[in-house]
Amino acid sequence: MAVTDQQRTELARLGTRIVQMRLDATGNDPGALVEGTKDMPRRDVEDWLRAEDEAKRTTCMGLFNYAETYFRSARALNANKPKVTHPDDPVNFLFYHAIELYLKAYLRLKGHTPRELAGRKFGHSVGALSKRASELGQFLMDEDKEVLQSMEHDDAVIRSRYIKVGAFRRPTHGALDRTCKSFRQTIGEELLADGQPVRGIRRGDL
Numbered sequence: 001m002a003v004t005d006q007q008r009t010e011l012a013r014l015g016t017r018i019v020q021m022r023l024d025a026t027g028n029d030p031g032a033l034v035e036g037t038k039d040m041p042r043r044d045v046e047d048w049l050r051a052e053d054e055a056k057r058t059t060c061m062g063l064f065n066y067a068e069t070y071f072r073s074a075r076a077l078n079a080n081k082p083k084v085t086h087p088d089d090p091v092n093f094l095f096y097h098a099i100e101l102y103l104k105a106y107l108r109l110k111g112h113t114p115r116e117l118a119g120r121k122f123g124h125s126v127g128a129l130s131k132r133a134s135e136l137g138q139f140l141m142d143e144d145k146e147v148l149q150s151m152e153h154d155d156a157v158i159r160s161r162y163i164k165v166g167a168f169r170r171p172t173h174g175a176l177d178r179t180c181k182s183f184r185q186t187i188g189e190e191l192l193a194d195g196q197p198v199r200g201i202r203r204g205d206l
Contacts, residue, residue, distance in 0.1 A: 003044050010038050011048050019045060051115055058114035060105050061196050064187065067101035070094045071180045078173055088173070095176035096126075096151055102183035103129040103138075109190060110136045127152035139186055147171045147179045 003011075011019055019037065023045050026034045030043040037045055074094035081087040104117050107129065112122075122128050130148045134140060140148070150171050171179075188201035 003040070003048050007038055007040055007044070008048065011040075011045070016049060016052055019049060023049070051113065054114040058108065058117075060109035060191060060194075061198070063101050063105035063108055064191060064196075064198065067098045067105060067180075068184070070098035070101060071184065074098060074180070075177065078177075091173060092170065092176065095173070095180060098180050099147070099151070099176070099183060100124060100126055100129065102180070102187050103133050106133050106138055106183075106187045106190065107136070109187075109194060109196075125152065138190075141179075141182055143175060144179045144182055147175050 014022075014037070019034075022034050022036050023042065026032050026042050028042075030041065030046075032042045033039045034042055034045045071094075074091050077094065078091045081091075103126065104122075107117060107122070108114070112132075116122065117129075122132070126148050130138075130140065130145075185201060188198045191198045192201055
């Protein structure tokens with residue numbers, strides 16, 4: 001059974017430390033009621049604690065920094081392509097994943113939980129992520145929209161991971177780089193405004 005908003009508020013009022021203490025004093029049966037939590041079963045309290053732990057560990061800055069890692073790695077690999085049969089595809093994948101992570105950093109900043117971002121609604125869908133980001137105020141340039149549309153509808157992401165034959169369209173490395181840079185700047189500014197320790201945004205070091 002899902003935790004209700006009222007139960008979630010009560011657990012948050014108690015705090016994770018007290019909730020864990022009361023959980024420890026409860027039997028191991030998943031259905032055992034945890035005293036002092038409005039008689040919630042152990043399984044639901046454990047689920048809430050896991051979600052709280054995920055929320056603490058998966059921050060907007062953590063996602064943003066991970067996006068930075070993929071973006072910079074894409075640039076480095078693009079500048080020094082190894083002599084392999086498909087040099088462009090790993091570069092594309094790094095750009096694609098950076099874009100996804102920048103969007104998730106923005107949505108995390110705006111209050112979406114790690115579970116929501118990893119769930120069925122969003123997952124790896126840049127279409128759903130960018131739609132929600134736009135609703136929350138994220139500005140998308142026309143080229144950004146074209147890149148996102150190609151990623152969502154032209155099978156570009158899956159083709160960067162697995163061999164598929166036939167002609168298809170995909171964003172150029174230049175377009176992907178510019179979209180990453182656009183997201184880095186606009187989302188980085190949002191993080192800065194929130195007091196997050198983002199580096200290099202005001203200098204424009206990319």
